[in-house]
Amino acid sequence: MSSILIVDDERDIRELIGDILRDEGFAVRLAGNSDDCMAEINAEPPSLMILDIWLKDSRMDGIDILKTVKRDNPDVPVVIISGHGNIEIAVAAIKQGAYDFIEKPFNIDQLMVVVSRAMETSRLRRENSELRRRDVTASEMLGSSPAFKAVKAQLEKVTKSNGRVMLAGPAGSGKEMAARFIHAHSNRAAAAFISVSSAAIEPERMEEVLFGRETTDRGVEPGLLEQAHGGVVYFDEVADMPLGTQSKILRVLVEQQFTRLGGSDKVRVDLRVISSTTRDLRSEIGAGRFRQELYDRLNVVPIAVPSLEERREDIPELTRHFIEMFHRTQGLPLRELTPDAEAMLQTMHWPGNVRQLRNVIERVLILGDGHGPIEARELPGREAAPEGEGRLVLGGALATLPLREARELFEREYLLTQINRFGGNISRTASFVGMERSALHRKLKSLGVVTTAKAGGRMARLEDDEEEE
Numbered sequence: 001m002s003s004i005l006i007v008d009d010e011r012d013i014r015e016l017i018g019d020i021l022r023d024e025g026f027a028v029r030l031a032g033n034s035d036d037c038m039a040e041i042n043a044e045p046p047s048l049m050i051l052d053i054w055l056k057d058s059r060m061d062g063i064d065i066l067k068t069v070k071r072d073n074p075d076v077p078v079v080i081i082s083g084h085g086n087i088e089i090a091v092a093a094i095k096q097g098a099y100d101f102i103e104k105p106f107n108i109d110q111l112m113v114v115v116s117r118a119m120e121t122s123r124l125r126r127e128n129s130e131l132r133r134r135d136v137t138a139s140e141m142l143g144s145s146p147a148f149k150a151v152k153a154q155l156e157k158v159t160k161s162n163g164r165v166m167l168a169g170p171a172g173s174g175k176e177m178a179a180r181f182i183h184a185h186s187n188r189a190a191a192a193f194i195s196v197s198s199a200a201i202e203p204e205r206m207e208e209v210l211f212g213r214e215t216t217d218r219g220v221e222p223g224l225l226e227q228a229h230g231g232v233v234y235f236d237e238v239a240d241m242p243l244g245t246q247s248k249i250l251r252v253l254v255e256q257q258f259t260r261l262g263g264s265d266k267v268r269v270d271l272r273v274i275s276s277t278t279r280d281l282r283s284e285i286g287a288g289r290f291r292q293e294l295y296d297r298l299n300v301v302p303i304a305v306p307s308l309e310e311r312r313e314d315i316p317e318l319t320r321h322f323i324e325m326f327h328r329t330q331g332l333p334l335r336e337l338t339p340d341a342e343a344m345l346q347t348m349h350w351p352g353n354v355r356q357l358r359n360v361i362e363r364v365l366i367l368g369d370g371h372g373p374i375e376a377r378e379l380p381g382r383e384a385a386p387e388g389e390g391r392l393v394l395g396g397a398l399a400t401l402p403l404r405e406a407r408e409l410f411e412r413e414y415l416l417t418q419i420n421r422f423g424g425n426i427s428r429t430a431s432f433v434g435m436e437r438s439a440l441h442r443k444l445k446s447l448g449v450v451t452t453a454k455a456g457g458r459m460a461r462l463e464d465d466e467e468e469e
Contacts, residue, residue: 003027004115005046007037007065008081009056013104017050020108021115034060038068045073047122048115053082053089063096067220070097071267072229074222077118081106095219141174141181142321143314145423146458147306151178154303159185164253166298167276169305172355175276176236178305183232188272191231194224198240206245207261214263223260225252229269238275238298239284243291250294273298308353310459313423315346318354322361332365340376346421348379412447415440416460424451424458 004026008014011032018028029046031037034055040046049069053062060068066078080093083104090101099118102111141152158165159182167175176195183193201209212223225233235241241249252258257268275298284290308315319337327334337345350356364378401409415433422428430440444450448463 003029003044003046004048004050004119005029005031005037005040006050007031007034007055007062008050008052009033009054009058010052013052017111020111024112026115026119034058034065037065041069041073045076047076048118049076049078050115051078051080053080053093063092066093066096066098067265070220071226071265074226074229075122077121079114079118097220141177142317143311144317145311145313147311147423148314151303151305152181155181156185158182158301158303162186162272164272164298164300165274166281166300166302167274167305168302169276169278170307170353171278172353173305173307174354175305176234178303179232179234179274179276182274183234183272186232186272188231192228193232193234194228195234195236196224197236199237203242203245206242207248210245210249211258211260212267213261220260220263225258225269225271226260226267228271232272232274235273235275235298237277237279239277239279239281239290243289246291246294250291250297253294253297308350308357309420311423312346312421315357316342318357319345319361322358323365326362326365332362333368333371335365335368335371336373338373338375341374341379343421344376344379347417408447411443412449412462415444415447415449416462419444419449419451419460424460426451 004021006014006017006021006028007030008017009032014030014032018030021028029040031040035058037051038060051062051065055061055065062080062082066080069076069078074097077099078097080090080098080101081104082089082101093101099121100114102114141148141155143149143152155178165179165182167178169175179195180193183189196210198206208223210223210225212226213221215221248258252269252271253273256270257266259266281290281295281299285292285295316337319342323332323335326332345357345360352359360380363380364374368374368378415429418433419426419429422432426440427437430437433440435443444460449460450463451458451460
């Protein structure tokens with residue numbers, strides 16, 4: 001968008017304005033009626049419109065064109081001009097989203113001031129959009145585990161289409177990051193990415209937030225769907241969307257248009273929809289809390305986002321990324337990880353997944369001892385043994401068992417943890433624990449530990465657990 005579109009039914013006026021603006025170095029396009037105007041906009045949205053409010057022999061007047069432009073191209077500033085101007089028309093135009101209003105006959109200096117300001121507004125809007133796009137693009141997904149590689153391969157495939165995607169996975173596993181990855185690598189990357197937190201919006205305000213509203217005192221207030229026009233709308237935890245809203249969203253998906261609250265005009269939108277959930281939506285459908293038709297529309301391409309437990313190999317890489325990020329954004333110390341701390345992170349329980357790992361690293365950097373390497377004793381939830389004693393504090397249940405049973409229980413849990421830490425790789429596990437691979441296989445068999453394929457990699461589990469599933 002680099003030109004100014006001048007729309008006026010008086011040829012002398014539009015050519016005069018065009019000549020003035022060309023002399024100032026602007027690229028100019030001209031239109032004498034609403035059909036020519038809309039053809040120019042559809043060919044390439046301008047950086048600025050100068051629009052006559054009265055257009056003879058046209059299907060649409062200036063206000064109608066203004067409404068259409070602000071609906072389909074809301075970032076384009078529109079300056080209204082009219083030889084019949086009055087305060088009522090000016091107020092109506094401003095309410096509909098016009099940048100400014102100039103009355104004919106206009107003063108050239110006044111026109112240039114308004115045009116210069118409007119073009120600066122247009123430039124800033126484009127720059128803000130570009131910065132948002134760069135921020136999303138920079139938020140790349142990180143990892144090298146089989147589970148991560150498998151899900152990333154699926155995400156890369158769906159970037160090439162406009163198909164609707166349903167991301168399923170536990171809280172904190174990175175579903176929004178996956179949605180942003182799809183957006184950033186698609187042909188919609190330059191357009192908006194609008195995230196809708198279904199759980200955070202009050203049910204009674206959901207439709208107003210999504211569809212916007214029109215009132216006599218405040219004019220048009222675009223909703224999130226309108227703001228996402230041309231880009232991606234991401235429904236976070238879609239199961240929390242009220243049933244009444246679900247039916248209206250379904251209609252939007254079918255018709256690609258909707259009506260604002262309090263309005264009568266249809267608003268056309270071009271959207272790609274990505275949704276996420278931590279719940280079993282089929283169970284929600286069975287309980288009457290989610291609409292089958294909406295599920296069928298949203299679940300075109302289902303993708304499972306693995307938990308952090310399923311990709312423990314990625315924890316060191318994610319940790320280093322968070323350390324660097326907090327150093328860059330908050331000035332926190334740029335610290336390394338000791339091998340013990342790295343091993344501890346890979347074996348800890350992560351119910352909050354990647355989000356929890358990020359929070360733990362931020363806490364350690366804020367409360368840590370200094371700028372040296374992060375040590376295992378600094379990690380939350382793990383008490384260090386008394387200095388110099390090298391002791392392991394036994395849990396209550398383990399301490400009550402006879403030696404043979406306690407040793408077997410410890411060996412089983414220890415090897416389960418180590419195998420999962422290394423993504424099911426027996427060779428790496430054997431090397432770390434100091435056993436021959438064949439000896440490790442025999443030990444695992446005696447303990448009832450097996451490895452099975454899961455989420456693109458391998459996970460260790462007890463044989464009895466596998467049979468139960």
